[in-house]
Amino acid sequence: MLGPESDGRRPTQGERGPGYPGEPMDKYQVLYQLNPGALGVNLVVEEMETKVKRVIKQVECMDDHQASQALEELMPLLKLRHAHISVYRELFITWNGEISSLYLCLVMEFNKLSFQEVIEDKRKAKEIIDSKWMQNVLGQVLDALEYLHHLDIIHRNLKPSNIILVSSDHCKLQDLSSNVLMTNKAKWNIRAEEDPFHKSWMAPEALNFSFSQKSDIWSLGCIILDMTSCSFMDSTEAMYLRKSLRQSPGSLETVLKTMEEKQIPDAETFGNLLPGMLQIDPSDRITIKDVVHITFLSGSFKSSCISLTLYRETVPASITDMLLEGNVASILEVMQNFSGWPEVQFRAMKRLLKMPADQLGLPWRPELVEVVVTTMQLHDRVLDIQLCACSLLLHLLGQAMVHHPEAKALCNQAITSAVLSALWSYPEEESLLVLVYSLLAITTTQESQSESESVSEELQNAGLLEHILEHLNSSLESRDVCVSGLGLLWALLLDGIIVNKAPLEKVPDLISQVLATYPADGEMAEASCGVFWLLSLLGCIKEQQFEQVVALLLQSIRLCQNRVLLVNNAYRGLASLVEVSELAAFKVVVQEEGGSGLSLIKETYQLHKDDPEVVENVGMLLVHLASYEEILPELVSSSMKALVQEIKERFTSSLELVSYAEKVLLRLEAATSPSPPGREAAQP
16 A cells, blocks of 8 residues: 555655654554664554554655655565465555655564574574474475565565564565665665674675575575574674675585584585575576475475475376266375375365265265365465365365264364464465354364363464454455354354453444444344354443444344344343343333334244244343333333233243243232332322
């Protein structure tokens, strides 16, 4: 997005401060400043609306032209989709009137840890980085860099602090830069004088502002060298080594020999790899595919991330189709034999999606689910595979629930982990979002009580509640996101174990917006009523929101009285609110444009009089309404006594319903019985 000065007009000094109304920075609160980067200042901020932390890199620009050029060059990066690349959340230009400076702001994902912290911690302890961990994360970095180079995108600013750790074993490249910013000689010279470490990762030619894919290879070589030598070199020694390699490649041999002597894991592989990456002449440097070949194909490295298709020819579609003509067992065999070919996996899952339930072996086929989940993990960088796999899992779970609802589906940790990983890899991909929300809602509710609580708590700790609320707020125009988001929210709230209730305070207002956007959507109303009911039980609806929520619940019942689940949850929600608030009770009985809630109760009873569950929820609401003296006259005038008497006579076998009816009748009889003699005379 362009900032307010994108029309080319620059405000005069003092005309606008750094936070003038309407500026994109207004929606962020600055928490603190990180160490300045090579190009600008890094601010840790919090989004006012979502309370999500971000990092904003503020790059001071010489003029409007440079800022616009950089913005134009960086905009395509917003469309990148890769599990191990952290894309910019937002780009904008802003003006700081206090110092008369124009800034390009790059909004990035916030994470506390990066490769830099890992290296420094190991360096202080003089410890070797775990070999298995390094193989895994290096595979992720190579996969991401190969993806960028395949798209002719150069990172330009690759260094340990720009490889963030999303979790202990999941890293992402971030802070991709543009040519126009990286060739700002004046800014580079200033930064180099302030902190020589910044430029020590750069290739020799990059110091002269010439960038290519080979420049990234040099920087990655420096990172690998730093990670492998951190147990025996301090940070200053490592910096001078990186700088010396630009003039004297021979110094690398000494370090590689030391690595062998100190028995650094995989020293032989690094000895074969680093000399090719750290060649002074870019034309002599190896490519990213060469790096993959040396480490993961010729060497002993292992990583689930590296796509072996880099060195395999595509299987022709005609051959794939012929291989996939058999039954489920033969298709699974093909998927396992061709696990490294994403195009085979994709076509196989499309074929499975078209199969009828009886051929798939439903209600459940564990080996099929296992192969699908494995495919998702092996090809986490291929969005089409993630989409198709989630569609297939949703189909399998849906069919199992329809044909055998009493059977507990094997919704194990592997499924939850795989779909959650897909969500974090592509958090803005709406089509995937809908599938993942739907899948997680099913897996959460299909577990046993104790397992469900554990899964719900795990998902909440992973930030899923905040993710749902963020997308309900930002994706109102997407009906499917809203419906699936509310469905998952209901599933997470169902066990009543809430890690942090603070984010839930926004939900009633969000649902109000959703229902206003889709006023005649029964499915949306049904999902909303379920969430309202659970929020009322958890005490997450504020007193000032009671009237609004009651009105929305009554509106939903009027809209879809034929939807039993909606009706049950709506009456449960109303009963829960009326129990704690007389204001909510008055909102139910007051006569409004759509009629009073009491007339609606009569309609509901007549429509669902043979459904004990609906009648029980109606009875529970009447009990709470009758507990208020001021409400009793409304119940009497609405002839509720006859309805309650009928409930008592029709449901004699239900102790709960009989109890509700008797309580209401006692209150109504007390309200209509004559006052004791002399009571009226005693009143003023």
